[in-house]
Amino acid sequence: MAETGTGARREAGAGAGAGVGAGVVQRHSSGLEYLGLEHAATGALATVFLHGAHVTAWQPKGKDAESVLFTSEAAVYAHDAAIRGGIPVCFPQFAGQGPLGNHGFARKATWTVADASPSAVTLVLTHESDGVPPGTLPFSAEYCVELTDDNALRLAWAVTNGREENTYDQAVHEPLANALVFTDALHTYFAVPDAAQVRVSGLGGVVYVDKTDGMAIKTWPADSDISFAGEVDAAFRRAPLTLAITDAAGETLFDIERTAGFRDVVVWNPGAERAATMADLAPGDAARFICVEAANVEPVVVHPQDTHRAELTLRIGSW
Numbered sequence: 001m002a003e004t005g006t007g008a009r010r011e012a013g014a015g016a017g018a019g020v021g022a023g024v025v026q027r028h029s030s031g032l033e034y035l036g037l038e039h040a041a042t043g044a045l046a047t048v049f050l051h052g053a054h055v056t057a058w059q060p061k062g063k064d065a066e067s068v069l070f071t072s073e074a075a076v077y078a079h080d081a082a083i084r085g086g087i088p089v090c091f092p093q094f095a096g097q098g099p100l101g102n103h104g105f106a107r108k109a110t111w112t113v114a115d116a117s118p119s120a121v122t123l124v125l126t127h128e129s130d131g132v133p134p135g136t137l138p139f140s141a142e143y144c145v146e147l148t149d150d151n152a153l154r155l156a157w158a159v160t161n162g163r164e165e166n167t168y169d170q171a172v173h174e175p176l177a178n179a180l181v182f183t184d185a186l187h188t189y190f191a192v193p194d195a196a197q198v199r200v201s202g203l204g205g206v207v208y209v210d211k212t213d214g215m216a217i218k219t220w221p222a223d224s225d226i227s228f229a230g231e232v233d234a235a236f237r238r239a240p241l242t243l244a245i246t247d248a249a250g251e252t253l254f255d256i257e258r259t260a261g262f263r264d265v266v267v268w269n270p271g272a273e274r275a276a277t278m279a280d281l282a283p284g285d286a287a288r289f290i291c292v293e294a295a296n297v298e299p300v301v302v303h304p305q306d307t308h309r310a311e312l313t314l315r316i317g318s319w
């Protein structure tokens with residue numbers, strides 16, 4: 001049965017199970033499984049559900065009382081739902097850009113644990129995993145969530161095309177034969193004191209698709225930060241690899257660092273009006289988060305037996 005967020009958050013808050021059983025799979029009352037992570041030296045905590053490989057909470061050192069990721073009190077914890085908040089893994093389709101449901105199947109599929117320690121877990125999804133549509137071509141995705149020695153949350157993402165090598169004829173005449181073609185995102189929900197007061201810096205001068213304006217292609221004004229007066233839904237192409245979220249006083253709340261394997265960045269907040277129509281957001285939630293997503297909105301092409309790799313590292317500022 002579907003369970004909503006309040007009870008689930010209480011039960012599986014950041015690092016739930018840490019100390020006793022950090023790095024050990026535990027069962028949530030919804031039936032979903034999760035791990036609590038704990039870094040021995042920093043004391044940082046995180047919670048990672050096997051459903052969707054979903055990080056639902058992260059409490060770095062310095063923010064001991066609460067998660068710095070937003071997860072809604074109205075989030076649904078169920079096999080057929082995506083958890084609203086934390087870090088959904090969008091794969092193999094970003095948003096509605098293809099035949100699958102919004103953001104693809106990975107965020108509703110059951111991942112398996114390949115390796116776990118108290119401070120890190122590696123989860124795997126393949127074409128044979130529960131929740132992956134039958135007939136999906138052979139692939140394997142590996143996702144490592146790690147609390148690092150320097151108090152960061154490091155997310156390492158790798159997608160391998162499981163098909164055989166092309167024949168000579170295919171390689172020459174049909175270079176895309178057997179290629180794995182996908183779009184993706186680590187759709188991070190950053191908790192903020194008030195969305196209307198924060199800014200995303202680093203995207204001035206970058207070309208973006210404005211999804212709130214009929215997919216119009218625009219360029220964000222140079223030297224200008226992004227602010228959140230209402231709905232924002234913008235997919236920035238080939239964005240700089242280092243971005244920051246700052247508060248009204250210009251202090252850094254988060255540093256966001258990607259490797260080039262995440263070429264694009266999506267910035268999203270539904271605004272109050274649209275948020276009010278979303279059943280898994282609670283009243284007032286639109287002001288409590290902004291999403292800055294490490295993404296490939298333009299398709300990635302992975303040839304047979306090859307692996308695409310990307311990393312995202314999140315750090316908090318001094319707030």
Ligand SMILES: O=P(O)(O)OC[C@H]1O[C@@H](O)[C@H](O)[C@@H](O)[C@@H]1O
Pocket residue numbers: 082095102103187211233234266268293
């Ligand atoms: O409601 P979902 O499926 O989690 O999607 C949330 C949002 O995710 C963003 O990445 C998209 O750009 C938005 O268009 C979308 O509304």
